[in-house]
Amino acid sequence: MSVATLDRPQVAAPKPQVEDKLTIFAWSGELDKIWPTLILATTGAAMGKETTVFFTFWGLFPLVKNDVRITGENWMQKMLSMMNRGGDEHLKLSKMNFVGAGPAMMGHLAKEHHVASPHELMEAAKELGVHLIPCQMTMDLMGLKKEDLIDGLEEPAGATKALADAQGGMTLFI
Amino acid sequence: MSVAVVMKLDLKGLSCPLPIIKTAKAMKSIYPGEYIEVFATDPGSVPDFKAWAQSTGNSLVESDVQDGVFHFVLRKKEA
Numbered sequence: 001m002s003v004a005t006l007d008r009p010q011v012a013a014p015k016p017q018v019e020d021k022l023t024i025f026a027w028s029g030e031l032d033k034i035w036p037t038l039i040l041a042t043t044g045a046a047m048g049k050e051t052t053v054f055f056t057f058w059g060l061f062p063l064v065k066n067d068v069r070i071t072g073e074n075w076m077q078k079m080l081s082m083m084n085r086g087g088d089e090h091l092k093l094s095k096m097n098f099v100g101a102g103p104a105m106m107g108h109l110a111k112e113h114h115v116a117s118p119h120e121l122m123e124a125a126k127e128l129g130v131h132l133i134p135c136q137m138t139m140d141l142m143g144l145k146k147e148d149l150i151d152g153l154e155e156p157a158g159a160t161k162a163l164a165d166a167q168g169g170m171t172l173f174i
Numbered sequence: 175m176s177v178a179v180v181m182k183l184d185l186k187g188l189s190c191p192l193p194i195i196k197t198a199k200a201m202k203s204i205y206p207g208e209y210i211e212v213f214a215t216d217p218g219s220v221p222d223f224k225a226w227a228q229s230t231g232n233s234l235v236e237s238d239v240q241d242g243v244f245h246f247v248l249r250k251k252e253a
Contacts, residue, residue: 043191046198048230115189124195 021169022049025162028174029058029084031091031103031118037174038121045128050169053125054162056135060142061086062118063134063149072143080142088119088150126152131165133157177209177235179247185214186243193219194226197248201232206253209235212246219244 022044026037037053044051055063064071064086071081093102110117116124125132134149136156146156183200185193193214200210212223220237223246227234236247 039191042195046191046195047226048198113189114187114192116192128195128199 020049021166022051023162023166023169023171024051024053025171025173026053026055026059026062027057028094029061029091030094031106032094033174034059034062034088034091035118035121037172038118038125040172040174041130042121042124042128044170045125045130050131051125051128052131052133052162052165054133054135054157054165056138056162058084060134060138060144062088062091062122063132063153064144065148065150066090066119068148071145071148074143077143086144086148088122089117091118122150133162133165135159135162177247177249179211180204180208181210183210183212185212185216185219187215189216190218190222194222197223197226198230201248201250204250206250208250210248210250212248214244214246215242217244219246223248 022041024037024041026034028034037059041051041053061084064081066087066089068086069081070078071086072078091103092100093106096102107117109115122132132153134144134153134156136158139145139149139156181200181204183197185196188196193212193216197210197212204210216222220239223234223237226232227248231251233249233251234246235249236245238245
């Protein structure tokens with residue numbers, strides 16, 4: 001056995017895994033999840049990492065244009081958009097939402113402490129070249145069309161593209 | 175400072191992650207070997223600038239505090 005091993009042609013050692021990539025799966029649409037997602041994405045890009053955010057399921061709604069109100073083709077999709085307004089300026093807190101009073105107070109505190117809002121961070125992410133990819137399947141399921149979503153996104157893609165982008169890098173699921 | 179600082183950034187009052195994002199953007203506009211000077215008030219920027227320099231390969235040549243203002247000097251890495 002050991003002789004056979006010695007006779008084997010020498011194969012170059014695999015490249016050490018360099019964590020120069022960051023992929024975030026943004027699954028949640030709430031303010032307290034999208035905010036850290038965008039903070040980490042912009043910071044990753046600022047650190048020189050090839051950064052991708054794959055927006056799926058509830059995470060897709062923050063990508064809806066702020067002035068788009070009702071989306072979808074059928075009554076179920078329309079109802080969904082009524083109950084769950086999209087846009088990065090209409091995000092809800094997962095706790096202490098208090099019918100919007102929570103996020104309003106949070107926004108006020110953020111301004112006071114000069115913390116960039118999710119909307120500002122979304123713009124910064126585009127400027128820094130973060131790949132913002134909406135999930136095609138969720139778009140179909142939820143009835144969201146490309147024209148409902150903000151500009152500056154990459155082509156909608158599927159799980160394979162998301163996993164291929166994530167390969168060999170740092171991956172977060174938020 | 176005897177080194178040639180080509181850009182000064184006043185990032186006082188800004189919170190994470192803006193000091194790093196603005197610094198990273200500014201670093202793109204200067205040449206390798208040039209220096210940038212940053213003033214910030216976010217206490218988190220002290221470990222953040224250190225980590226940013228380490229992970230990007232740029233050098234943090236000065237990091238101190240004066241009257242509650244954090245002061246950093248960074249040198250852009252050679253291409």
